[in-house]
Amino acid sequence: MNSPGGSPSATPPPAASTPELPEIAVVGINHNSAPVDLRECLAFSDQEGRDTLLALKAYPEIREIMVISTCNRVEVLFTAYDPEKAIRFIKSYIAETKSVPEFRFEEALYTYRGDEAVRHLFRVAASLDSMVMGEPQILGQVKSAYKTAVDTKGTGVILNRMLHKAFSVAKRIRSETGIGDRAVSISYAAVELARKIFGQLENKAVLLVGAGEMAELAVEHLNRSRATGPLYVANRTFSVGVDLANRFDGKAISFEEIGETLKSADIIISSTGAADYVITKSQIRPVMRQRRHRPLFFIDIAVPRDIDPAINRIDNAYVYDIDDLQDVIEENIESRKSESIKAERIIDEAVVRFGQWYESLDAVPTIKDLRGKLSAIADAELKKTLHSMDHLSQEDVKALERMNEAIIKKMLHDPMRFLKNPGLHRDKSLYIDLTRKIFNLEEE
Amino acid sequence: MNLTLLPVIGLYLAGSAGYAGFLFLQREVYNRSAYLLLLTGFLLHTLLMGVDYVRAGALPVQNLHETLWFAGWILAGVFLVLWWRLQLKILGVFAAPLITLLAAAAFFVPDTAVSLESDLASLWLVFHVVIIFIGEACLALACCTGILYLIQERNIKGKKHRFFFRRLPSLELLDSSGYTFVAIGFTALTIGLITGFIYAEVEWGRFWSGNPKEIWSAITWLIYAALLHERIVSGRRGRRAAILAIIGFAVMLFTFLGVNFLLEGHHNEFTRW
Known part of the structure; x- marks a missing residue:
């Protein structure tokens, strides 16, 4: 029994052997710290990720846990009273299940604790830590990793709050900085350009010349950007063209029909293996008249090139080859880097705010806040009552005030004892968070 | 120089600055406030035009000063109306300074009385x-x-x-x-x-x-x-x-x-x- 007897005074009970709050920590590898072959070795499949989560969760030292595994990173995020011990356990678990000796990944492993771990997660979710900075997939990957963790009851108050903050910070960074709004992949850059030419892509007809993998990727991208117009596929081997056309609800045409189709097509994506130009400038001039000078956009991803670059000199015709698109991408990557400075500032702010919340999870500040709230209510009510009771003497008023104080102290006695020590192996932060919520002690 | 023109010019200038801010920072709030500033300027401008019209009993386009002032007013009006029809935010970046320029030019050109050859009524x-x-x-x-x-x-x-x-x-x-x-x-x-x-x-x-x-x-x-x-x-x-x-x-x-x-x-x- 470590309670302060019957006296409801504020003197704290002797501290329990465990520290007040579990510490947040992350351990992992990413594209910077480890080469691809090592990342491959350690990466978890969805099922493995789930199993790892359950196995590590069973380890008593770990309170909350979540596992992120993508092609560029493997990370274990957790809270523990003794992070050192937990990290040792995680390492040995990974070494065992992945049959990789610990010394092989020891060097590549990074660990962050406390605020640094929070910052790391925020940076990952906001795509600041990605190989291609600002790429949008990572947020979805973190979200699905979080969902898995929630489904398996791996997370608790701290990680839940931290992940939700990470998502809102990522969203804020996306909308307030230009980090994500520039194309850094060939097909995305092509779509962005098409938008700058046509405005909207709805009802724009697409002609594929050559049915390669790149062409397919570009079409997928266009479809996602709501290019809903007809699709034509021209391929030397007609049957291959038919296959691709069928997959995207398009129409296969023969190579000889290209000239005719140019009258109605708006976006031409060319990727044949031909040694010479497939579409020449002299071919386009009459076409432009026939199509009443509506713009034509050629995307030439073939090497050697399929589209005569001189076509770019014709009014309302635009030609981009693979090098042009590559240049666009490189320029965009540069500008993303400068936008990241703004993003880091937003993250700094969020880390500080999260830190304040985390500190408040402690029993002492929570009790202080709770007492403050109750006193304020009691004082206000007392004042209201006294307002209509002029006959009371100074002494009577003092007595009433003392009574108020005593009530608050006694009322708080049991909750305080409980919050300071909810019992062995119980998650104190959960109860503190609940208390803060019930009494609405959050000030945000 | 007619000092009553200054508030209008000031509003147009502020609107232009708002559009410049929009051009560089790409924040919607700049675009909106610039539009509102121009609109306020235009309403004030309309009031002044009305006063001039009543006082002269004829359309106030009798010398270069009045013509420029009138042109600025019309351009502002046309821009503000067409802005609603077209989703062309960037146009303000160019139209607002042009409006400001016309109004400012009117301010600096002396308002000399001219005997009229045409019947502006x-x-x-x-x-x-x-x-x-x-x-x-x-x-x-x-x-x-x-x-x-x-x-x-x-x-x-x-x-x-x-x-x-x-x-x-x-x-x-x-x-x-x-x-x-x-x-x-x-x-x-x-x-x-x-x-x-x-x-x-x-x-x-x-x-x-x-x-x-x-x-x-x-x-x-x-x-x-x-x-x-x-x-x-x-x-x-x-x-x-x-x-x-x-x-x-x-x-x-x-x-x-x-x-x-x-x-x-x-x-x-x-x-x-």
Whole structure:
């Protein structure tokens, strides 16, 4: 029994052997710290990720846990009273299940604790830590990793709050900085350009010349950007063209029909293996008249090139080859880097705010806040009552005030004892968070 | 110098600054406040115009000062109205300084009293002046979008994807907005010229006196007619249309100011100072 007897005074009970709050920590590898072959070795499949989560969760030292595994990173995020011990356990678990000796990944492993771990997660979710900075997939990957963790009851108050903050910070960074709004992949850059030419892509007809993998990727991208117009596929081997056309609800045409189709097509994506130009400038001039000078956009991803670059000199015709698109991408990557400075500032702010919340999870500040709230209510009510009771003497008023104080102290006695020590192996932060919520002690 | 113009000019200037902020920082709030500033400026401007109209008992376009002030008012009005129709935020970046420039020029040009040769209280003439100015404001905006089109086309063709590429809208939007401006402007110009001829017939007993003002007006009209003809008959668009819109506006500016300064003809009192 470590309670302060019957006296409801504020003197704290002797501290329990465990520290007040579990510490947040992350351990992992990413594209910077480890080469691809090592990342491959350690990466978890969805099922493995789930199993790892359950196995590590069973380890008593770990309170909350979540596992992120993508092609560029493997990370274990957790809270523990003794992070050192937990990290040792995680390492040995990974070494065992992945049959990789610990010394092989020891060097590549990074660990962050406390605020640094929070910052790391925020940076990952906001795509600041990605190989291609600002790429949008990572947020979805973190979200699905979080969902898995929630489904398996791996997370608790701290990680839940931290992940939700990470998502809102990522969203804020996306909308307030230009980090994500520039194309850094060939097909995305092509779509962005098409938008700058046509405005909207709805009802724009697409002609594929050559049915390669790149062409397919570009079409997928266009479809996602709501290019809903007809699709034509021209391929030397007609049957291959038919296959691709069928997959995207398009129409296969023969190579000889290209000239005719140019009258109605708006976006031409060319990727044949031909040694010479497939579409020449002299071919386009009459076409432009026939199509009443509506713009034509050629995307030439073939090497050697399929589209005569001189076509770019014709009014309302635009030609981009693979090098042009590559240049666009490189320029965009540069500008993303400068936008990241703004993003880091937003993250700094969020880390500080999260830190304040985390500190408040402690029993002492929570009790202080709770007492403050109750006193304020009691004082206000007392004042209201006294307002209509002029006959009371100074002494009577003092007595009433003392009574108020005593009530608050006694009322708080049991909750305080409980919050300071909810019992062995119980998650104190959960109860503190609940208390803060019930009494609405959050000030945000 | 008339100090009552200053609040209007100040509001226009603030609006221009707001649009400049929008251009660089790309925050919607700048765009909105710039529009509101221009709108407030325009309302104040309208009030002052009304006072002038009542005091003079005629349309206040009797000297260069008043003409510029009036042109600024019309341009602001046309911009504010058409802004609603077209999703062309970036246009404000160019239109607002132009409006400010006209208003500021009016401020610095002395407001000297002029003996009138024409009867500016005549309804035909008021209609003629107002509709011509509306047409010219539209054509000025068409010139702006033409310039923007050429900049953006250059970015795309030249594969330069810097500042303006990101901030300017699609070629399609610039082109179709330019077309709208020219179509409205040309219609207004045509009506304005017809009313002018009718006024000439009524006052002077002849439609056409062959003086430079009339000849240059006809040239302006023909340029825009050619632009629209190409567009409607063969679908010509883009670069050629943009260049014609710019040339047309340059010729129109010459008709408006140059002819009065350099050549002889009626309409001179418009620009006298």
